[in-house]
Amino acid sequence: PREAMADGAVLLRGFVKPHESELIASLREIVTQAPFRRMFTPGGHQMSVAMTNCGNAGWVTDHSGYRYDGVDPVSGQPWLAMPPVFRALAEMAASDGGFEGFSPDACLINRYAPGARMSLHQDRNEIDFGAPIVSVSLGLPATFLFGGPKRADKPQRYRLEHGDVVVWGGPSRLFFHGVAPLADGDHAVMGRQRINLTFRKAR
Ligand code: MD3
């Protein structure tokens, strides 16, 4: 089941369901080494979403700005390598979405507790806007807000559920997007949280 959201944006419902146990086992290893933390924006606000990373480049934010860093600022150690199952699923999803040859070097892992949200923004910290972004949703369902090229464009709402994958490329790569405050619930596999994996070519 593949759904077009916009030019270049494709929703693949349930794409990772067949691999969920492998995916979750790898996720556990990553968060053991590099626990979720709530980072601060350059403006001094603490994010409601807790984050960690794997891969050669991890997305971090602090008082000095947003950037990709090869080292976890909490541990001083490099991020763990991207697990083969993460890479394989991201590359397969990108191909299905029409982006052959995607090779991500960054996987940002976002954890939403009930009430956590992400306000409308663009992803512009990456070097190559020609590469797509692949996102994997796990756990509680979220309302994803998908706007347009201008901040004022009225967002469309999509419910993203456990196992869903979205590929964003082409013209939609720089569209504004966000996540509405997470509704409380108890997911059979993931409990009271939503986890989103975002694969990017950062460098
Ligand atoms: C649409 N995360 O980490 S992933 C982010 O669910 C982020 O955690 C959200 O936005 C989350 O930056 C959404 C989906 C996503 C990622 C990048 C996009 C959607 C996008 C870039 C352009 C358009």
Ligand code: FE
């Ligand atoms: Fe984003």
